[in-house]
Amino acid sequence: MAMTRRQVVTGFSVLYLLGLTILAAYALRSSHLYSLPIPDVVSACVVALPPLAGVALETVISLNEKLAAKGQLQTSRVFQVTVGFFLVFEAVLATLAGTHISPPGSLTCALGETWQDLFKRKEVERIKRIQDTFSCCGFNSPRDMAFPFPDATHGSDACVVRYEREGACFEPWRDEERKVAIMLLVVPVAVFVWKVAIVLAPSSQSSWLSSHIRLPSDSSHQGSATRRRTLPALGYRDEEGQGEEDSLYKAVTDLNNDSRLATHVESNRARSNGVLNDAARWRDNDE
Structure with a gap:
């Protein structure tokens, strides 16, 4: 049985988020094992981020599809709140992880204090x-x-x-602290990229767009075609009701003729003005 596009996207998302979870778990283990000055709560939140984001968005997708099948309004507000919450959550985690990457001088104090405390x-x-x-x-x-x-x-x-x-x-x-911090930074950024990809490229059976702006389905195309066939044919007719089908072409032709006539009149007037000006100059010279 062939897999649907939705199943392919779901399977890829599961593997993608699982890989990010393993990466975050490895970073948490290294941070705790080598007593790095990275708070364990930050590392734990990064580990929990991929599965939480996956479950939350999948729940919203399923809820939207059920409501859409019943002809009810989609839960766009729930979707906006969910996306907004995870956007803030990812930004906070990325910022906290980034403080342990650079500049190198700021890392010296935290490492020195940690080593001194251990000593x-x-x-x-x-x-x-x-x-x-x-x-x-x-x-x-x-x-x-x-x-x-x-x-x-x-x-x-x-x-x-x-x-x-x-x-x-x-x-x-x-160097170990910076490596772990980079892994903790990559995870929320990668989750954000995945979420944007899901939103901008939804599967064929789910859509984040509102029902008012959703593209018509095949049935709607057929209905539109039927309605178009039932509409009476419209033809161009002149204002006097003469029934000429080429009235548009006639109107354009008339405009061209009027334009040529105006050009001809203007050129004759300019020529006449030139003759009068020459006669006036000759008369002045004779005087």
Whole structure:
């Protein structure tokens, strides 16, 4: 059985939104795993955005189709409120994600505060996970708040001595934050693009247009053709009722004749004026 256009669009939308959800879930996992200074609530909202948008728009489409089948008014107001809500929601999430991308200087403070907080609370597992993932030691330098923490038996260079690492964690950690933020930014933008595509290119069985401006169906075309056949034929007739079918052509011909006559009269008058002017000049010369 051949699939309808609506089924194809629905299947593509499900796969598209599922891919965006997986991308957002991966970003949430990375943000939490590497203790990035990105609020978990922002990442969680980005994860929830694709399925929520899909369910909401599909519900509005189904409701519109049911009401249209019953000959009732479509729920255009519900559609406008739904689209407006998700537009604001997507803009807020995209803005919050964009603050963790650039400029790079603004990322230093948040990363430094997060690392310092982890160091003060002796978060061994979280700092060790960051250092092991990016093969680094400390924040700004290999001896800056690195694990193992300095104590009576360990100096500030304990990480360098034990793991033989010379690089600091700031640069790779910041790059990871920007990568996660880009993924969180892509998701709401991609959802917005999908929503616009659904609105501007609806399936053959659903339409976002109002019933007053919807294109006529085949049955309406047939009805229009029937009505046109029943209309009496109209022909051009002159004002005097002579019954001439080519009265329009006659009217144009008359206008052309009048134009040529006016041109001829004007040229004769100009010629006459020129003769009179010459006679006047001759008379003045004779005097």
